[in-house]
Amino acid sequence: MKTQTAHPALCAVNSLAPLNPVSRPLRVLLLGGLLLGAGQVGAETVLVTLEKDNAVAVLDPLAGKLLKTVPVGQRPRGIAISPDNKIVYVATSDDNTIKMLDAETLKELARLPSGDDPETFALSPAGDKLYVSNEDDSQVTVIDIAKKQAIKQIKVGVEPEGITASPDGRWLVSASETTNMVHWIDTKTYAISDNTLVDARPRAATFTADSQQLWVSSEMAGTLQILDTASKQIIKTVQFEATGVTADKMQPVGIVIDKERRYGYVALGPANRVAVVNAQTFAVEKMFLVGARVWNLAFSPDQKRLYTANGISNDVSIIDLDSQTVSKSVGVGTYPWGLAVKP
Amino acid sequence: MLIKVIFHTLCFSLAISLAAVAAENKQVIDIAYLTQETVAPPQLSNIDPFIKNKGVFGAELAIADNNTTGQFTHQQFRLKAFTVPVDGNVEEVFGKQIAGKYRYVVTVLPPAPLLKIADSPAAKALLLLDAATIDDSLRNGQCRANVLHLLPSRSMRADALAQYMTKKRWVKWFLVVGTTEQDTLYAEALKRAAKRFNMEIIAEKTWEHTFDARRTAQSDVAVFSQVDDYDVLVVADEQGAFGEYLDYRTWLPRPVIGTQGLVATAWHRTHDQWGATQLQNRFTEKAGRTMAEEDYGAYLAVRALGEAATRTKSTELAALKSYLLGDKFALQGYKSNPLSFRAWDGQLRQPILLAAPRAMVAVAPIDGFLHQKTELDTLGYDQPETQCHWQ
Numbered sequence: 001m002k003t004q005t006a007h008p009a010l011c012a013v014n015s016l017a018p019l020n021p022v023s024r025p026l027r028v029l030l031l032g033g034l035l036l037g038a039g040q041v042g043a044e045t046v047l048v049t050l051e052k053d054n055a056v057a058v059l060d061p062l063a064g065k066l067l068k069t070v071p072v073g074q075r076p077r078g079i080a081i082s083p084d085n086k087i088v089y090v091a092t093s094d095d096n097t098i099k100m101l102d103a104e105t106l107k108e109l110a111r112l113p114s115g116d117d118p119e120t121f122a123l124s125p126a127g128d129k130l131y132v133s134n135e136d137d138s139q140v141t142v143i144d145i146a147k148k149q150a151i152k153q154i155k156v157g158v159e160p161e162g163i164t165a166s167p168d169g170r171w172l173v174s175a176s177e178t179t180n181m182v183h184w185i186d187t188k189t190y191a192i193s194d195n196t197l198v199d200a201r202p203r204a205a206t207f208t209a210d211s212q213q214l215w216v217s218s219e220m221a222g223t224l225q226i227l228d229t230a231s232k233q234i235i236k237t238v239q240f241e242a243t244g245v246t247a248d249k250m251q252p253v254g255i256v257i258d259k260e261r262r263y264g265y266v267a268l269g270p271a272n273r274v275a276v277v278n279a280q281t282f283a284v285e286k287m288f289l290v291g292a293r294v295w296n297l298a299f300s301p302d303q304k305r306l307y308t309a310n311g312i313s314n315d316v317s318i319i320d321l322d323s324q325t326v327s328k329s330v331g332v333g334t335y336p337w338g339l340a341v342k343p
Numbered sequence: 344m345l346i347k348v349i350f351h352t353l354c355f356s357l358a359i360s361l362a363a364v365a366a367e368n369k370q371v372i373d374i375a376y377l378t379q380e381t382v383a384p385p386q387l388s389n390i391d392p393f394i395k396n397k398g399v400f401g402a403e404l405a406i407a408d409n410n411t412t413g414q415f416t417h418q419q420f421r422l423k424a425f426t427v428p429v430d431g432n433v434e435e436v437f438g439k440q441i442a443g444k445y446r447y448v449v450t451v452l453p454p455a456p457l458l459k460i461a462d463s464p465a466a467k468a469l470l471l472l473d474a475a476t477i478d479d480s481l482r483n484g485q486c487r488a489n490v491l492h493l494l495p496s497r498s499m500r501a502d503a504l505a506q507y508m509t510k511k512r513w514v515k516w517f518l519v520v521g522t523t524e525q526d527t528l529y530a531e532a533l534k535r536a537a538k539r540f541n542m543e544i545i546a547e548k549t550w551e552h553t554f555d556a557r558r559t560a561q562s563d564v565a566v567f568s569q570v571d572d573y574d575v576l577v578v579a580d581e582q583g584a585f586g587e588y589l590d591y592r593t594w595l596p597r598p599v600i601g602t603q604g605l606v607a608t609a610w611h612r613t614h615d616q617w618g619a620t621q622l623q624n625r626f627t628e629k630a631g632r633t634m635a636e637e638d639y640g641a642y643l644a645v646r647a648l649g650e651a652a653t654r655t656k657s658t659e660l661a662a663l664k665s666y667l668l669g670d671k672f673a674l675q676g677y678k679s680n681p682l683s684f685r686a687w688d689g690q691l692r693q694p695i696l697l698a699a700p701r702a703m704v705a706v707a708p709i710d711g712f713l714h715q716k717t718e719l720d721t722l723g724y725d726q727p728e729t730q731c732h733w734q
Contacts, residue, residue, distance in 0.1 A: 117621075117624075136624050136625065138411060157411055157412055157415065158408045158412065159618065159621055176411075177618065178408050178411075178412070178646075178675060179408075179412040179415065180650075180653070181412070181415055195415040197416065197653065197654075199673075200650070200675055200681060201673075201681075219675075220673045220674070220675045220681035222673075222681075246714070246716070246717055247717070248680040248717050248719065270679065
């Protein structure tokens with residue numbers, strides 16, 4: 001991966017320059033302010049669910065600062081933001097509901113009938129439907145967001161967890177942890193059209209931006225498997241290795257892939273690392289050492305930074321992808337689990 | 344007579360072909376579950392009711408999980424439970440109702456009857472999955488090639504406790520042992536662990552149950568526990584005949600660890616990490632009680648068979664057994680690491696929970712205890728130490 005020499009904070013000042021035609025000393029002052037962590041209006045915020053605090057932490061990632069913590073309900077895990085960035089969805093598993101929150105104020109707007117124990121969910125690309133994994137009931141619930149109604153329940157394998165919708169809107173994929181399968185659900189009929197047996201305990205599934213590949217992490221087998229969407233077959237199984245980490249600590253969980261399909265990033269749980277996988281060759285090129293038990297990942301809107309939720313060290317690591325360094329870690333609260341980024 | 348035999352044979356083949364048609368190309372895996380009823384032992388406290396049917400609900404839950412997978416892979420798993428009455432004969436039930444009919448048998452039996460059926464000629468053609476014993480002898484000198492053990496042995500438990508005590512620097516132990524044979528075995532495992540982790544047993548006493556009417560538990564334990572200074576009281580009382588008396592009553596204020604106080608166990612109701620909540624919920628809904636170790640063992644036994652059948656696309660004993668004992672086998676056991684079998688003694692390698700009555704305290708292997716292959720093998724008998732030599 002190329003290394004850019006420009007400092008991220010300098011980039012921020014440069015981008016401010018046209019809007020704020022200020023003198024050089026003032027710009028330097030501004031730069032200082034940025035480094036000290038003054039929250040910029042309109043700057044991105046990272047929202048992190050805190051499973052044991054029953055809250056969402058709001059983070060200013062540029063300043064590397066926790067802004068506030070907002071109570072949301074019992075055992076919040078999955079979190080997502082609507083395509084227009086106005087609504088935040090949070091699965092409060094022990095309240096058996098998915099809450100719609102105002103993205104600015106984080107005040108509750110409505111509750112969606114998610115079925116029992118919703119943990120993870122996915123938004124349809126259009127943002128009109130929500131697909132929920134009901135882990136205890138071995139099913140997936142489809143919710144029409146406008147109607148706030150569950151319109152379909154689909155029986156899948158035991159303990160469905162990872163769920164994702166293909167960007168082209170064609171497929172909904174549910175991964176069941178105990179059945180060790182990904183179920184390909186046709187979004188036109190909401191029927192399972194295919195099942196692919198994957199490695200032990202699949203956790204997360206993510207499509208590439210072009211919908212041509214599905215990446216699946218298997219926590220117990222310690223692998224990442226790349227599936228071809230057209231054939232539903234596994235085309236590559238990626239193993240992870242790091243000096244000083246035994247194989248059974250390599251437990252892949254969250255996956256993100258950049259829009260250009262250059263690199264995918266895989267959170268490795270108790271290995272406390274994020275693997276950088278070349279999305280063309282599938283070679284593991286690098287590992288970032290982050291906090292303990294890294295669960296889920298999210299890109300900044302410009303995909304220049306990667307945010308990680310570290311379940312045991314109770315912090316978020318910020319990885320600067322230009323300089324290829326873990327630039328900061330920010331304490332957020334107990335058991336951070338899911339992340340969403342609001343531009 | 345001859346006619347009768349022919350008729351039987353006909354019926355038999357007819358039944359087989361009918362079953363085959365009914366299964367519609369499905370592979371069917373039949374699993375027997377064999378246990379014997381037990382009598383409630385005397386207990387100090389009746390807060391926790393005696394559970395008569397430990398194990399079977401775990402096996403049933405796993406069958407349901409396997410069949411959910413099976414509907415996608417065209418495999419069907421069937422469980423038949425055989426419960427021998429207290430005064431019944433396990434070998435007889437095994438010989439008459441199981442041998443020759445089942446290839447996979449999950450057992451919740453004590454060591455003696457388990458060994459008897461494992462050594463019977465009919466058992467050579469099947470695999471026994473032991474979901475109850477914790478005896479080190481069955482994983483060493485008395486190991487059998489046709490038995491896999493799902494629950495951690497006493498030595499694995501003792502090592503888990505010793506690792507935790509090493510971390511806490513509780514290096515001086517006061518060992519208190521009950522009078523049963525099992526207590527002696529547990530104490531032996533603790534002594535082995537003390538040696539491995541360089542601990543010092545400053546005193547060892549046997550609790551004799553010689554209660555005097557003039558004494559109460561208060562004074563009795565205080566007098567009993569007056570020994571040289573120690574860091575921790577380590578107790579071996581598997582049945583729970585006196586161990587609960589110890590905490591808060593010792594002469595010196597010291598924690599209690601072992602079979603009471605902080606315990607080492609394969610499963611515990613306070614365990615909620617690594618997806619355990621889902622398993623706890625599914626089990627409680629089914630059984631109306633929390634999951635016991637034997638339930639967990641039986642669950643894992645049936646799930647292991649399911650996983651092997653799914654991956655090998657087979658129902659054959661040789662294929663499944665070699666997959667189970669191979670490197671590729673990775674079972675989700677809701678306890679951090681993937682679980683697999685030690686090829687040298689058939690023991691399921693697994694993390695061990697260190698639990699207080701209402702809180703999970705730690706999970707062993709404790710961080711820092713290293714192993715070249717898997718840290719799970721820091722618990723119990725590792726390959727170089729094993730005295731199990733099959734065949």
